[in-house]
Amino acid sequence: MRLLAVLVAAAALLAGAGAHEHHGEAPTCAAGGGGRVLAEFRPGEVTVDGHPTDWDGVEASEFALLPALDPDEDKAYAGGKVSVKAVHDGVDVFFMLKVDGDYTYTKGENTKCPSVALMFQIGEKATYYNMGGCKDMPGSCTSKSCRGYEVDIMHFSVGNAIPGRLYGGNHIDNAAGNGGDSFGHLVDIYAWNPHCRYLDGVGPKENNSNAQNDWHGAWWHSSLTVHSGFVDDDSPYGKQDEKGTYYFEFSRPLRTMDRFQQDAQFTIGEGNNMAVAFWYPDDGKPWSKSQHYSASCDWLVLDIQPSFEAAHYRPAPNRSWDAATAFALLLSVVAVCVSAFVGYSASKNNSSVKFTPLEQI
Secondary structure, three states, X not given: OHHHHHHHHHHHXXXXXXXXXXXXXXXXXXXXXXXXXXXXXXXXXXXXXXXXXXXXXXXXXXXXXXXXXXXXXXXXXXOOOEEEEEEEOOOEXXXXXXXXXXXXXXXXXXXXXXXXXXXXXXXXXXEOOOOEOOOOOOOOOXXXXXXXXXXXXXXXXXXXXXXXXXXXXXXXXXXXXXXXXXXOOEEEEEEEEOOEEEEOOOOOHHHOOOOOOOOEEEEEEOOOOOOOOOOHHHOOOOOOOOOOEEEEEXXXXXXXXXXXXXXXXXXXXXXXXXXXXXXXXXXXXOOOHHXXXXXXXXXXXXXXXXXXXXXXXXXXXXXXXXXXXXXXXXXXXXXXXXXXXXXXXXXXXXXXXXXXXXHHO
């Protein structure tokens, strides 16, 4: 059963390889590329359920969705820009993606449903274009020959995912030691180029390892009216072609247990290169290369900020010694005063006592 799940996930990766395929030099980006996503420290504010209301107070970054293979502004996604929000709570980082689009859903067919992906740079030589940029081809790429070109990818295809339900890492796939998701295809992947990408824990023989899916996520569409919870029998969950907005929400630990350069590691106060991709089918047909869009056409910078208190923290002067010194001084003064009072009282009382010479006793 575990082997079957891995094979199904691998087949899905191969089927999508064409949509990621790049060749030759990186295309010229007329829009300039780049951008910034701010992740503030906001613990306890968001719940990963696909609903956007708990993100209202979070700053959004908006980017044009340009064709990944030909970033021409004239061919940008017709639904408009993608809005990207991020926060962290010191342990996990959270993302909310918002994209306008008519509702379309075909159960069991991922390419007839919208899909999203997040990509993060791992290796120092990894490029945005060509998904890492290693020159090796299938059959020759290994963790040694492509060292330094690693990228980390989260890919969510919603064809088997119920709106509002949580998908991603689960006990079954994690027990099998890979980054798959047998239930909703929210998978954890690493890659060196579009031809050499694998589920975490799977790959060339010398790169096999025990791994897990560290991501969780959910999706929603604004036209959906049932908020008490959908089940599988409710598919397709909404009315086809209904106008509205898609929401994709995710979370992942800042740091993972990865030991094989398959996960990006995030550090508070530092920036990380990331990319956002979106696929959208037209007229009920499976999406193709031309429906593969990317936010900007170069790395975005994910800025994971420290808390306001930590950023403005200034250690208070060490007053413990001052307090101890003052207390000791106070005791000394009191002791001197008491001694003086006792001495004075004794001398006053003794002054009325008649002195008797010793020889008269």
